[in-house]
Amino acid sequence: MSNLTVSASPHVTKAGNSTRGIMLDVIIALMPALLAAVFFFGYHVLINAVVCAGAAVGTELLFGCAQKKDFSRAALKKSSVKDLSAVVTGLILALNLPSRLIVGGWDFNFYAAGAARTVENIIFSFDTVLICIIGGVFAIALVKMLFGGIGKNFANPAAAARIFIMLSFGLKAVGTVGFLADAATGATWLSSAAKSTSNQSMFLNMFLGNRGAAAAGETSMIAVLIGYVYLSVKKIIDFRLPLAVVASAAAFAFLFDALGRGSGPRILNNVFANVMAGGLVFGAVFMATDYSTSPNTFWGKMIFGAGIGFFTVVIRVFTAMPEGMSFAILLMNIAAPLIDKYVVPKPFGYARPQKPPPVTVTPPPATDAGAKREGKK
Numbered sequence: 001m002s003n004l005t006v007s008a009s010p011h012v013t014k015a016g017n018s019t020r021g022i023m024l025d026v027i028i029a030l031m032p033a034l035l036a037a038v039f040f041f042g043y044h045v046l047i048n049a050v051v052c053a054g055a056a057v058g059t060e061l062l063f064g065c066a067q068k069k070d071f072s073r074a075a076l077k078k079s080s081v082k083d084l085s086a087v088v089t090g091l092i093l094a095l096n097l098p099s100r101l102i103v104g105g106w107d108f109n110f111y112a113a114g115a116a117r118t119v120e121n122i123i124f125s126f127d128t129v130l131i132c133i134i135g136g137v138f139a140i141a142l143v144k145m146l147f148g149g150i151g152k153n154f155a156n157p158a159a160a161a162r163i164f165i166m167l168s169f170g171l172k173a174v175g176t177v178g179f180l181a182d183a184a185t186g187a188t189w190l191s192s193a194a195k196s197t198s199n200q201s202m203f204l205n206m207f208l209g210n211r212g213a214a215a216a217g218e219t220s221m222i223a224v225l226i227g228y229v230y231l232s233v234k235k236i237i238d239f240r241l242p243l244a245v246v247a248s249a250a251a252f253a254f255l256f257d258a259l260g261r262g263s264g265p266r267i268l269n270n271v272f273a274n275v276m277a278g279g280l281v282f283g284a285v286f287m288a289t290d291y292s293t294s295p296n297t298f299w300g301k302m303i304f305g306a307g308i309g310f311f312t313v314v315i316r317v318f319t320a321m322p323e324g325m326s327f328a329i330l331l332m333n334i335a336a337p338l339i340d341k342y343v344v345p346k347p348f349g350y351a352r353p354q355k356p357p358p359v360t361v362t363p364p365p366a367t368d369a370g371a372k373r374e375g376k377k
Contacts, residue, residue: 019150023084025236029227030091030286036209036223037216041099044125045216048097048132053090055136060086063145085150086140092158092286093135095217096279096326101128103169131169135161151292155333159287159326166326206276214323218279228285237289241301245284248309250275256317274313283325284308293333300336300343307332 037045064079065071080086100119102109107117108126115121139161144153209220218224232239253274257267275281288294288308295304308328315324 019083019085022236023088025231025234026088026286027084027091029230029236030088030095032223032226033095033217033220033282034091036220037095037099040209040219041216044099044122044128045094047124048099048128048216049091049094051129051132052094052097052136053087055133056086056090056093056140057081059137059140060145063141064149067145080149083150086144089139089144089157089161090136092217093139093161094132095282096158096162096215097128097132097135097165098214099128099216100125101131103127103131131165134168135165138164153292155330156287156290156293159283159329159333162326163330203272203276206273215279215282218277218282221276221281224282224285228281231285231289237285238298238301240298241289241294241305242281242284244302244305245288245308246275246281248306249280249312250309252310252313253317256313274316279323279325280312283329287326287329288332290333293336295336295339295343297340297343297345300339303339303343304332304336307335 034045034049060081061076061079064081065075068075100109100122102119102122102125108130109117109122110124110126111117112121112123139157143155143157143160144150147153207221209223228237228239228242231237250271253271254267257270284305288305295301308325311328311331312324315321315327321327
């Protein structure tokens with residue numbers, strides 16, 4: 001009996017099942033996408049990742065100490081930044097941004113000597129660093145910590161920060177780069193000029209990697225899929241949720257194009273391009289699967305994923321904004337509590353009640369007195 005111990009639930013025995021272990025697995029899964037982005041866009045992506053992660057960690061550290069009104073060394077050691085969730089938010093945000101930006105009339109960038117003041121010739125982008133800091137602070141302070149910290153945020157912090165940056169600085173204010181295409185790349189399929197040039201070589205480039213991505217993290221689908229397989233095998237995410245997002249987007253892209261009387265090859269091109277462009281797969285794997293902002297039940301997750309795919313394609317087809325993944329995730333994050341309210345899981349050990357057997361009532365046997373009375377009648 002001396003070897004037996006009693007522990008409070010939940011009975012977690014593996015270190016990897018802790019919040020820190022889960023976040024470490026997500027960081028590992030993000031590495032292929034980060035390395036691919038650095039390969040195609042250069043060291044600027046690595047700078048953005050460090051700045052976004054640093055801004056997120058610093059904001060969470062200061063916010064937590066300010067809440068407790070304790071900035072001592074002991075308080076810093078007990079900070080929630082040790083769970084690595086802020087690092088994950090920073091990395092996802094960095095991979096949702098272009099590698100270099102020129103914002104409005106600021107242009108505080110450092111260019112190569114004698115080179116023209118274009119994004120391609122930026123050696124160090126102060127504009128991008130500033131946007132990364134603003135995004136990291138917004139994601140952690142306003143979306144995560146203000147609502148109680150990890151597990152209590154109503155929306156995915158990285159998706160909300162990306163939308164905030166897009167709406168605050170605007171596509172017109174972001175030089176020649178914007179969120180449609182990196183300045184060193186050219187247009188993506190989602191821009192109107194590229195939709196007419198859909199071909200097999202373009203799809204192959206989207207799968208393997210290219211410099212025509214709007215955000216650094218979506219440049220190589222195979223890199224994102226490696227992260228998806230890793231998280232699925234480790235059972236960090238429900239592998240069915242990203243599949244629901246992708247399948248829904250493909251179905252609605254096919255439907256809307258078919259209703260628009262598109263031809264067969266064009267419809268097929270649009271379906272593949274809608275799935276492979278605009279960060280759909282990246283968002284489905286690393287943002288839609290966030291525990292605190294997605295439903296808890298299987299059917300709830302399927303509804304959630306279908307909604308993300310639907311709103312993404314609707315925004316792309318019927319609005320002037322070609323990339324709608326972040327908006328779709330935010331909309332369904334808001335709807336997640338409503339889904340959980342009406343899609344209720346069965347209680348543990350629930351068994352459908354059996355119907356009782358039909359009861360047959362037999363009349364009592366007739367007596368002699370009763371038979372005489374019946375005869376008189």
